[in-house]
Structure formats: C-alpha cells, structure tokens
Amino acid sequence: MNSVRPILSAKNIIKRYGNVTALNNADFDLYPGEILAVIGDNGAGKSSLIKALSGAVIPDSGEIILAGKSVQFSSPIDARLAGIETVYQNLALSPALSIADNLFMGREIRHNGILGNIFRKLDKRKMQQIAREKLSELGLLTIQNINQTVETLSGGQRQGIAVARAATFGSKVIIMDEPTAALGVKESRKVLDLIRDVKAKGIPIVLISHNMPHVFEVADRIHIHRLGSRLCEIDPKQHSMSDAVAYMTGAKAPNID
C-alpha cells in the first residue's frame, strides 16, 4: 500500500467552532481503488472531516491533496468539479421530479446548435438514455420507467439513484454518508452490493457508517476517528469489531499501526 500515493489525503486539518475544536490536526488518506470506512463515536468529528473533504466546510488550517495537487474547496460544487461526489444521508433528491431529472440536476445536457444555445432546450432523450445506461450498469434496472418520479420509489431504490448519480459524475472519489442507515435488511444488502459495483469500476469510496457488520464486510481499511483526529487505521481482516469499537470509544488503545 505504501508504495502507492493516496488519491485523496488531508494533513493537519484544524476546524474550530467557537470554543469547540471539531478537528484537531486531523489526517486522512484514501488510496486508489479502495473502500475506506470512517468510523467514530458521535462528536468525534468524522462528519466535520467529511464536510471538509466534500467542500461543505472550510477548514481553518491544514492541507487537502487530491491526486497529488493541493486543493481548496469553497463549496460542495467546487469539490464536485474537482471529481469528488458525495451521497448525502438525506440523498438530496427532488421527490416530485423524475429519475432522469434528478440524475442530471444542476448538470443538465442541452441540445446542440441553436436549439440548445439560444432556446436553451434540454436534450431529454440523451439524458434519459444515459440515465438508463448508468442504472443498468449498476444493476438498478428493476426500475422500468426512467421518467417516473422519485417519490414513487422505495427507500433502497432512492439510495440507488443517489449512488448512481455519484457514480455517473464522480471521476475521482465518492463519499457516502450512512448509506444503509435508513434501510431494511434486504435493501441494505442491495446497497452494499452497489458499493462493491462502484468499487469494481475503479472509483475509490469513503464510507461513513455506524453499522459495524456493514463496515467490516465491505471496507478494505478502516479509519478510526476519535477526539477530532485520526486515532489509527486498521485492517478489518486483522481486527475484530469489538477491537474497533473499543478503539473508537477509548476503551482500549490501539497497539500498533
């Protein structure tokens, strides 16, 4: 692993909110092609860390490096333009709009020529075609009609649409915030399979989750966050879930790594 350079890393990130130090010299490393789980107790600062990486929070100091270049994001749109897509816990979908509309929200494709340039006409057929392709790539084509509204879909299908959107546009990194938190057993299974499918496409994934079985099932490495910084990184094959829980709650100190 160490011979490969991280695709996304953070060094000495500090973020304070008044008297509270949410991130205290936090480090972070994501390597190409891996699934990195980020776990931590409530208030450990993992969501601040993720927000800093996805552009939703601007760190007070520290450096974020994407593909070898130092970057500074002032908004989530900046991070997206740089190739980091985030699947938010609330999914950020518009329920009354169609699947295709949602997939391309904010990144619509216009017709070529006068129709697009002057009349600003959207190329709906092209967007629907791409949407269909992307959904079938991820095995989500149990959804028959690409024009049905998102509100008619189940929770797992909605999660699928949000993941598909990230996978369609995320060229470098996909961040997923608690993707299985609101789902049932069967739907969680589908989303975990989906995460593996995305990984198989070669896109590295940052997975934030409280669900230890899910984390240990799909993650290649686990980043444990505690008291505002990275406590350790562990290999799920060499540590048990109870080890991980003990580290993140401070019940036990990690020996090496």
Next chain:
Amino acid sequence: MNEENLNKPQAFEAVLSESDTSTVQFTKKTSFLYSIQKLLHSNPALVPLLVLLASLVIFGAILGNKFFSPFTLTLILQQVAIVGFVGAAQTLVIITAGIDLSVGAIMVLSSVFMGQITFRYGLPAEFAVLCGFIIGGLCGFINGFLVAVIRLPPFIVTLGMWQIVLATNFLYSANETIRSQDIEQHAALLQFFGEKIKIGGAVLTYGVIAMVAVVLILHYILTSTAWGRHVYAIGDDPDAAELAGVKVKKTLISVYVITGLLCSLAGWALIGRIGSISPTAGQFANIESITAVVIGGISLFGGRGSILGMLFGALIVGVFSLGLRLIGTDPQWTYLLIGLLIIVAVAIDQWIRKVAS
C-alpha cells in the same frame, strides 16, 4: 470475525436467498380510481381542462348561441387577459413554494409610472414603458433578495411589499387618473395591447394574444430548460436542490425579478384594457391570480403543477362570471361557485399527492 467470512453476506443474511422474491401486491391500487389518481399525478393540468370543458358544455346547453358565439367566447378571453398575465407571474412564485401578494400592486404601480412619465414629464412613451418595466423588475428584485438572501418568508415579504408599493402608487400619482382620450392622442403606444383584430364575430386584442403567448413561452421554459427544472426542484426541496448543485439563491431572485417584469407587462396591458390609467385599477388582481393558480391545480406547497393549468383556471373563472351574468343571476353566485371550486381544487391536489405514498 475470521477471514473467510469477510466479503460474504453475514450469517444472519444467509436466509435471504430463500426469501420470498415476490413484491408486495397492491391489488386494491390497480383500481380504476387509482389509475385516475396516477394519470392526474402526471398531468396536473387535466382537472382544470376537464372542468373548463364541462363548464363550457353546461353554459352552452343552457344559453345556446348566446353563449357559443365567437363574440362571447372571445369576450371571455379579453376579460381574463390581465388575470392571465398576473397569474403567470404568480405561478412562477408558487412553484417555488412561495406566494406573491404584491403582484397586483406592482402591476398598478407600473402602469401609473408609464402614464406619469409620459404626461407629467413629457418624455416619449417608449421610454415610459421601459421605466415601467424597470420599476416592476426592481420591486421583484427586492422581494427576491429578501426571500432568498435574508430568508424571510415570502408571505410576509410580499405582504409588506404590497402595502409599500400601493402607498407609493397613491402618493406618486396623487390619486390622479389619466384620461383615455389623452392617452389616445399623445401616447397611443401605452394602449398598444388594446388594439383589436376582428375575425368574423371574434374579437381578439393584442393583450389576449400576448397573454397566451407568454403562457406558452413560460410553459416551454418551465418544462424544457434547466432553469425551469431548477424552479420546480427548489419548490420541491430547496436543501436537496442546493446539494444537488442548483444555485438556489440566484434562481429564486431571478424568479421574483421575472415575476415583477410580468407584472409590468400586465400593467401595460391593463392600460389597453381599460383605456385610462388609474391608481385604483386592478384591486383584485392579487386574489384573482391566486384563484387562477389554485383552480389550475398548481400546488401551493410548491414543486408541482403546470402553468397551462393556471390559464385553464383563469378561463374557468371567466366562463363562470360571464355565463352566470348572461343567465341573469345575482353576481354573488359567481363568487360562491368560485369559492367552492377553490376548495375542491385544493382537496383534489391533496388527493393526487397521496399517489406518492
């Protein structure tokens, strides 16, 4: 946990392979009623269109040729032209889950500006019209800024704006009406939308044609451009839209500015409709525009509905008012029936929204 178990389904999930693969069967929901609910869900302008056609048939059956003449039918169009413009403006704001109570006031202020700049300062009518649009756009911008950036509720912002604009209108015009003959002689451009085209018995004003054109253009913009989709997304869930990459503030401000400009256009058309320029004209434009939008099946909760529905809603009101007048009933019956229609329209909207759950 040992190594073989990793990357495999967990033990408790092993039973999933034997699980029932059939999906939940909604036997009840394939009923006729559900099909209708679903159809209306995807075609929100259908209800007002059917109501419009039904009311045309009913009044036609009662009144015969007196109602079904080209003259009467085009008279309805002339009577709803102003509401159509203001309703189009109102539709944009309501789709973003807002409401604009200042539309009528902005319309009147714009028309007063157009008149005063021509007659008080002796400037050319073209310049006066331009000033009218600037004042409308400016009012809209202030509304939009307060709603999008300061994050005040649209109801409160536009309630305040309504009073401010209306008072400005009376103070500035000194409550003075500009007579129709004067406008005709010195600034005919202001009455442009009153020009008539006669085809047989049918009388179409430029105002009617422009109103229908505005509605059709906005329909195209709302359904076929990125901006239009963003307007719907903002009404649906502004936070989700923002995270998905929509520039919510910019889009909201643009919606209110366009609303203001459409109100100015309505103000210009109002001069053509009534001939004179009066600071007391168009008192009910607010309520009438909201009525047209609601009867038109556009959800007051935002994100749903078609601007064509608004036009049908305005026409329904027009058909009812003229039809009942021709029958010779007390005009209060019109208000009573419109009131009923509003409540029924909102009830249908709530019912259609249930298709999602």
